[in-house]
Amino acid sequence: MTNSTKQWYASWFDTPYYHILYKDRDYSEAQVFMDNLTSYLNIPEGGKILDLACGKGRHSIYLNTLGFNVTGVDLSEQSIKHANQFKNETLKFAVHDMTKPYPETFDAVFNLFTSFGYFEDDTCNLKTIEAIKEELNDYGFGVIDFLNVNYVTEHLVAEDIKTVEGIDFHQKRSVKDGYIVKDISFEINGEHYEFQERVKALTLDDFNALFEKANVHLLDVFGDYKLGKYHPQTSERLIMIFK
Structure with a gap:
């Protein structure tokens, strides 16, 4: 899912x-x-x-x-x-x-x-x-x-995993088409979730x-x-x- x-x-x-x-x-x-x-x-x-x-x-x-x-x-x-x-x-x-x-x-x-x-x-x-x-x-x-x-683009961490409350949040960061993008994926009870944060690079x-x-x-x-x-x-x- x-x-x-x-x-x-x-x-x-x-x-x-x-x-x-x-x-x-x-x-x-x-x-x-x-x-x-x-x-x-x-x-x-x-x-x-x-x-x-x-x-x-x-x-x-x-x-x-x-x-x-x-x-x-x-x-x-x-x-x-x-x-x-x-x-x-x-x-x-x-x-x-x-x-x-x-x-x-x-x-x-x-x-x-x-x-x-x-x-x-x-x-x-x-x-x-x-x-x-x-x-x-x-x-x-x-x-x-x-x-x-x-500052953010200079210090961007391309990929990491953050574990909170037993959930492994896989985070990928990039700059695409004028946006700072973070793709977040994780699994809970066998179900796969994906979300994306997009902030205009103003x-x-x-x-x-x-x-x-x-x-x-x-x-x-x-x-x-x-x-x-x-x-x-x-x-x-x-x-x-x-x-």
Whole structure:
């Protein structure tokens, strides 16, 4: 049995195996990032944040503990169903397509941890930035935290096996047709599964072109979660602040 889909994110993110494979992500590093980011942006206490592509809501929950009014949205119904158990008066979740404006405005819209560039249709990347622009209030900031293509391609591990909870995830990585691709295969109870992650290999120049088309202004660029200076070849991240 082979499971695959053209819109890979619509199925892969909804499987329990996605969350098993990535269960060891460094959330303490992510929390430091959000501490630094909210401080840098000077978001007021009780300010409204939209967490765009929030997954199961872990980062939305943390932002809420910092005193912010947080809305987490994601295309994955299963992820939002999980996140909803944590909702409160200042924390809510919704299934939402990020290429369309959410019907509220915010002090900040965060698109974190390479949750951009998944689309087969390039126009959806522009639509997402245009939607973020509409979601910002007069004083709001947009943030896209993306991988640094130059660094990733230079350090690409072509193939490895990662074993988590007794599952051997075979991972093959490549750069194809302008996308950074990871093919993932594994077997469970004699059944074979295959999924593919595809992220558009967008550079800072590519984002600048999108920002210009969307009529938003790039204000600052950082290269790591401590908000260090961005270096095109050596920075692991490409973190863009705009409005």
